[in-house]
Amino acid sequence: MDLLRLRYFQVAARHEHISQAAQELCIAQPSLSRAIARLEAELGVLLFDRQGRQVRLNQFGTAFLRRVDRALRELDDGRLELLDAAGLEHGSITIASETQLTLTSVLKGFMAEQPGVTVRLNQLSADLMARQLRAGEIDLCLASQPIGGPPLVTFELVQEKVFLAVPVSHPLAGAERVSLEDIADEPIVATREGYWQRTLTDQLFESAGLRPNITCEGNEPGATQDLIGAGLGIGLLPQIGRTAATHTPVSWLELDAPGCVRTLSLVWNEESYLSVAAERFRDFAIRHFRNNRE
Numbered sequence: 001m002d003l004l005r006l007r008y009f010q011v012a013a014r015h016e017h018i019s020q021a022a023q024e025l026c027i028a029q030p031s032l033s034r035a036i037a038r039l040e041a042e043l044g045v046l047l048f049d050r051q052g053r054q055v056r057l058n059q060f061g062t063a064f065l066r067r068v069d070r071a072l073r074e075l076d077d078g079r080l081e082l083l084d085a086a087g088l089e090h091g092s093i094t095i096a097s098e099t100q101l102t103l104t105s106v107l108k109g110f111m112a113e114q115p116g117v118t119v120r121l122n123q124l125s126a127d128l129m130a131r132q133l134r135a136g137e138i139d140l141c142l143a144s145q146p147i148g149g150p151p152l153v154t155f156e157l158v159q160e161k162v163f164l165a166v167p168v169s170h171p172l173a174g175a176e177r178v179s180l181e182d183i184a185d186e187p188i189v190a191t192r193e194g195y196w197q198r199t200l201t202d203q204l205f206e207s208a209g210l211r212p213n214i215t216c217e218g219n220e221p222g223a224t225q226d227l228i229g230a231g232l233g234i235g236l237l238p239q240i241g242r243t244a245a246t247h248t249p250v251s252w253l254e255l256d257a258p259g260c261v262r263t264l265s266l267v268w269n270e271e272s273y274l275s276v277a278a279e280r281f282r283d284f285a286i287r288h289f290r291n292n293r294e
Contacts, residue, residue: 003075005039006068008032009047013065014131016055073136077273084276091277092118096129096141098195101222102264103142106288110281117277125194133269139278140268142285144196151271157289159263160239162200165250167231173251180208180257187215187233189224196262197221197236204257225250238262264289
């Protein structure tokens, strides 16, 4: 069975869209379609239900994907293990997070300590991080919300308070503390579903029996403070944002709501082989955040 076709199938199954999968693989869409068609002919069953370029895994595809993920992960782990055994400990690491700003300080220290390591970064939603960890496509991720469950292992790095940020000209800017009822009708800047700011916003409002008036949403949590400072609305920001001098100034208020915190965790797949480089980054990140708490 052609390994290249299996990798093509794996990417197509993740995207469930032929054009998007072909773009990631840097091949023409007809070539990807033909490769999957040959794999289906070899297996004797269809793996996808097709609607134009949009495809959906059927029951056969779902069952086969589990085996393909496991087989390709074993082969990738074997390659990494051989590289480590041959003394090529520098290697490379693939790390994901919801915002790359979370990784800035830890990567600066790690790269100074391990200049030979190549680091690849992916910015993903929580669901995609969990999916790619399970598939062995990334080594580690820094998650701001729970994405655990076997075989994923979670190590809590730090828990920080989350504040309500408002433009400096906002009527609430002079307040020290507000309730959810006080901001029930305010326009809110948040991220799209799947990112921690949106998840926390929805959870807090739902617990109070309210619905947030989200008027601005995007895929970059790190841009939220600048959007709030520009006057587009109010929103949730973590404690770390108060020390970032590069952002547009905002006023910081405490939100009277239980559970208004962000927990940053390091997550990896205990069934996947971690290279020496990945282990070193994991250990460095744990030390880094522990030292910053003390």
